[in-house]
Structure formats: structure tokens, C-alpha cells
Amino acid sequence: MFELTKDFRFEAAHTLDRRIDAEPSRRIHGHSYRAEVSLRGAPDSHGMVMDFGLFGAELARLRDRLDHRFLDDIETIGPATLENLCLFIWRSLAPACPNLARVAVFRDSEGESCAYTGPET
Numbered sequence: 001m002f003e004l005t006k007d008f009r010f011e012a013a014h015t016l017d018r019r020i021d022a023e024p025s026r027r028i029h030g031h032s033y034r035a036e037v038s039l040r041g042a043p044d045s046h047g048m049v050m051d052f053g054l055f056g057a058e059l060a061r062l063r064d065r066l067d068h069r070f071l072d073d074i075e076t077i078g079p080a081t082l083e084n085l086c087l088f089i090w091r092s093l094a095p096a097c098p099n100l101a102r103v104a105v106f107r108d109s110e111g112e113s114c115a116y117t118g119p120e121t
């Protein structure tokens with residue numbers, strides 16, 4: 001089995017309701033994010049799990065929905081945490097990429113990341 005991975009970066013703003021650092025978190029502020037998406041599968045007759053061109057086009061479409069956006073405006077994300085961003089990316093890509101294996105979102109400047117490997121079966 002193979003795992004194919006591609007990443008993309010986006011800049012976005014949000015607010016968060018938190019128990020600590022409540023006041024600054026409630027103010028609109030921004031982060032630089034990096035998302036890493038992995039597909040799992042066997043190569044087809046062209047020797048590819050998925051052509052990186054097609055994979056990249058799907059990621060570019062999704063990136064456009066996130067980059068330079070106010071994430072609070074995207075209702076289907078909910079509170080814009082790394083956890084919920086993983087879920088949003090997974091659900092957005094799943095129709096075109098049924099062999100999704102892992103979605104990870106990184107806030108590299110803080111050394112923070114979260115990964116989602118799909119619903120429990």
C-alpha cells in the first residue's frame with residue numbers, strides 16, 4: 001500500500017472562545033496554516049495512486065475557500081480550531097478523494113499541529 005501526500009498553505013483570521021487567554025482569543029487575529037493531505041492506495045495502470053495534477057487541483061479549490069478568509073464566516077467549520085479545520089478539509093475533499101488517509105493542519109510558527117485519520121470504524 002502507498003501513501004501519497006501533498007500540502008498547501010493558507011493565511012486566515014478567526015476568533016476563539018477559550019477558557020484561558022480569553023480576551024485576546026476573542027479578538028479577530030490571524031495565523032499562517034499549513035495543511036497536509038494524504039491518500040492511501042495502490043497505483044493504477046499509470047503507476048499512480050492519484051495524479052498529483054488532479055490532487056493539486058482539488059487542494060487548490062479548497063485552499064481558495066480558506067486563504068485570506070475570516071474562518072468564523074464559514075459556518076460548516078464551527079469554532080476554527082486545528083481539530084475542526086482537519087474535519088472541514090476531510091469532509092470537503094472526501095467526495096473527490098475517497099481514499100483519504102490523513103489530514104493534518106499545522107501552525108508551524110507555534111510548533112502546533114493536529115491530525116485526523118477519519119471516523120472510527
Ligand SMILES: Nc1nc2c(c(=O)[nH]1)N=C([C@H](O)[C@H](O)COP(=O)(O)OP(=O)(O)OP(=O)(O)O)CN2
Nearest residue numbers: 016018021025029030031080081082083084110114
Ligand atoms: N486544541 C486546540 N487548542 C487551541 C487551538 C486549537 O486549534 N486547538 N487554537 C488556539 C488559538 O488559535 C490561539 O489563537 C493560539 O493561541 P496562542 O498559542 O495562545 O497564541 P497565538 O499564537 O495566537 O499568539 P501569540 O501571542 O503570538 O503567541 C488556542 N488553543
Ligand SMILES: [Zn+2]
Nearest residue numbers: 014016029031
Ligand atoms: Zn488563533
